[in-house]
Amino acid sequence: MRRIFERVEGPDPELQSLVSMLEYFEKEGGKYAPSGFWDSLDRLHVRDLLAGNYPLFKRTLAFQYFTWLPSPTNVQVRNLVRIWMRHPSIAAIGPRLACSPRQRFPPSATRISAPRFRMPTPIYLMFYRLFVGLLRHHAVGEDRMHLVDRLEEPAEGGPLEVYWDRRLVSQDLYNSILELRAIDRFVHLAPNSSRVAELGAGYGRLAYVFLKSEMCKQYVIADIPPALYVSQRYLRVVFPELRFFRFRPFEDFSEVADEFESSKLCFLTPDQLEHLPAKYFDLFITISSLQEMKMELVSLYISLIDRxxxxxxxxxxxxxxxxxxxxxxxxYRDYPIPLSWRRIFARRHAVQSGMFEALWEVPRRGGGG
Known part of the structure; x- marks a missing residue:
């Protein structure tokens, strides 16, 4: 990795922060080092960012996080059609929904996202518009917080241009609303009251929805670079008014406790989670991350979440x-969930049916010191 990021030229402070993260984690990551699978992807992502492609990361890197360009026969599409047929609405896919027929992609999009990448032609984008409309229709049916009508997709990162009533929208926005709603249905989140952590946050799509809806007192992202760099840069642009704890090395929580605890949004590498006090978080989230790790690292993370x-x-x-x-x-059955956790639900996801979603109640005492 070092030979890749030694190519950084000039005083660009944003890219220098990426280099700092990479240097730190290469030295200190230790047992939290990624699997070979993610190490190979990270190298591609670093090259793309160093080449200046951050402005369109939602059309490149995001396809390795939680964004899809599905085919018409994809299981998500089939599930959404079935959901739509229960309560059909022409308005959901009607003229209020628009998609630009020609959209630019950087050359790196095919390299980063191959082999599943489909270069969006005007015909494909007509289908993609329907896909987003069907997902929105499902989100509306689950959304008791009315976030679908209140939130819009940030233009930062160059998302595919899909509009509802001239507001920029996206599959990432609607998937995040569905995830927040799945949690809130049982947790009953109070505005600005919970400390939330997310392990492996991608570019920060779910953090955006939590913060925009004011459903957390603090949001902490723990991730490896370059994803940590992308989420930190992205969310600082989207929420310039918030107090941030930017990634930095520290050896003891007491060194940063005052600033960390008073910040709305914090960024850490996974090894730094070990420095935090026991039972610091009210809610811990991890999405499409654990299955990509070796089992010893999965066990380590679950033990850390428990503490x-x-x-x-x-x-x-x-x-x-x-x-x-x-x-x-x-x-699913391979995850070493502690016996002290009380399962609230575990189910096949309604849209991404190849996935499960589960919520556990974690004891407020114990878990180590």
């Missing part, structure tokens, strides 16, 4: 996934 959380843990992962690089297969 840091006094409240709830929401997990959304593939029901079974094979990591071809490390030749590992991880399924």
């Amino acid at each position: 840091l959380t006094g409240g709830y843990c929401y997990v959304k992962q593939w029901r079974e996934w094979h990591n071809p690089v490390d030749d590992l297969t991880v399924g």
Whole structure:
């Protein structure tokens, strides 16, 4: 990795912060180092960012986080059509929904997202418009907080241009609203009251919805670079008014406690979670992350979540996934969930039915010191 980021030229402070993260984690990440699968992807992502492609990351890197360009026969599309047929609405896919017929993609899009990448032609974008409309229709049916009508997709990162009543919208926005709603239905989040952590946040799509809807007192993202760099840069642009704790090395929580606890949004590498006080978080979230790790790292993270959380843990992962690089297969029953956790629900996801989502109540006492 070092030979890649030594190419940074000039005083660009944003790219220098990426280099600082990479240097720190290469030295201190230790047992939290990613699997071979993610190490290979991270190298591609770093090259793309160093080439200046951050402005369109929602058309490149995001396809390796939680964004899709599905085919018409994709399981998500089939599920959304079935959901729509229960309560059909022409308005959901009517003229209020618009999609630009020609949209630019950087050349790196095919390299980063191959082999599943489809270069969006005007015909494909007509279909993609319907896909987003069907997902919005489902989100409206689940949304008792009326976030679908209140929120719009930030233009930062260059998302595919899909509009509802001339407001920029996206599949990422609606998936995040559905995830927040799945949690809130049982947790009953009070505005600005909970400390929330997310492990492996991608570019910060779910953090955006939590913060925009004021459903947290504090949101802490723990991730490895370059994803940590992308989410930090993105959310600082989207929420310039918020107080941030930017990533930095520290050896003891007492060094940063006052600033950290008073910040609305904080960024850490996973190893830094070890410095936080026990039961610091009310809610811990991890989505499409654990199945890509070796089992010893999965066990380490779950133990860490147990120590840091006094409240709830929401997990959304593939029901079974094979990591071809490390030749590992991880399924729902492989996760070493502590016996002290009380399962509230565990179910197949309604849209991404190859995934499960589950919520556990985590004891507010115990879990280590």
